[in-house]
Amino acid sequence: MAVKVIERKPLSWAERTYLPQILSGLRITFRNMFKPKVTVEYPEERPPIPVGYRGVPTLVRDPEGREKCVSCQLCEFVCPPKAIRITPGEIPEESQYAHVEKAPKEFEIDMLRCIYCGLCQEVCPEEAIFLQNTYSVTGTSRAEFVNNKQKLYEIGGTLPDKHFKWEKKRRAAEHGNAH
Numbered sequence: 060m061a062v063k064v065i066e067r068k069p070l071s072w073a074e075r076t077y078l079p080q081i082l083s084g085l086r087i088t089f090r091n092m093f094k095p096k097v098t099v100e101y102p103e104e105r106p107p108i109p110v111g112y113r114g115v116p117t118l119v120r121d122p123e124g125r126e127k128c129v130s131c132q133l134c135e136f137v138c139p140p141k142a143i144r145i146t147p148g149e150i151p152e153e154s155q156y157a158h159v160e161k162a163p164k165e166f167e168i169d170m171l172r173c174i175y176c177g178l179c180q181e182v183c184p185e186e187a188i189f190l191q192n193t194y195s196v197t198g199t200s201r202a203e204f205v206n207n208k209q210k211l212y213e214i215g216g217t218l219p220d221k222h223f224k225w226e227k228k229r230r231a232a233e234h235g236n237a238h
C-alpha cells in the first residue's frame with residue numbers, strides 16, 4: 060500500500076507568538092460582552108418557564124380541594140416506560156362522595172423512568188394529572204425519585220376545574236340520576 064507523506068506547513072512568525080489566536084478569541088469575547096445575556100445564574104436565578112412546558116407530572120385537586128383522579132388507570136396503561144403504578148381504592152364511607160367515585164389508594168410515578176412525554180395528561184378523562192413547571196428533580200437514592208400520592212398532590216396543588224365533574228354529579232343526584 061502506497062503511503063502518501065504530507066508535509067506540514069511551517070508556522071509563520073506571528074503564529075508562533077500565538078498572537079493571532081489570542082486576538083481572535085478576545086474579539087469574540089468583546090463582541091459578546093455587549094449582547095443581551097442568554098444565561099442565568101442558576102440556581103439563585105430561575106429561568107422563565109414557557110407556557111405549555113412539560114415538567115414533572117403531578118396530581119391536582121379541584122378548586123374545592125377534592126381529588127380529581129378516579130383511579131381509572133388509563134395513564135398507567137398508556138405510559139410508555141411504565142413509570143406509573145396505581146393501586147385503586149375507594150373514597151372513605153364517611154365522605155359524601157363515597158359510592159359516587161373511586162380514588163386511588165396509592166399512586167406512584169417513578170421519575171427515573173418518566174420521559175416527560177405528557178401522554179398521561181393527554182389521556183386522563185378527569186383532568187387530574189398535569190405536567191407542571193417543576194424541572195429540578197434531585198435525590199441521593201432511587202427511592203427518592205419515586206413520587207408517591209402525597210407528594211404528587213403536594214407539588215400538583217389545585218388547578219381550575221374546566222369540566223365541573225362534581226357539579227354535574229351533584230345535579231344528576233338532585234334529579235335522581237346518581238350512579
Ligand code: SF4
Binds near residue numbers: 142175
Ligand atoms: S409523562 Fe409520559 S413517561 Fe412520564 S408518567 Fe406521564 S406518560 Fe409516563
Ligand code: SF4
Binds near residue numbers: 129130
Ligand atoms: S390520573 Fe387520570 S387517567 Fe390516571 S388514573 Fe387518575 S383519572 Fe385515570
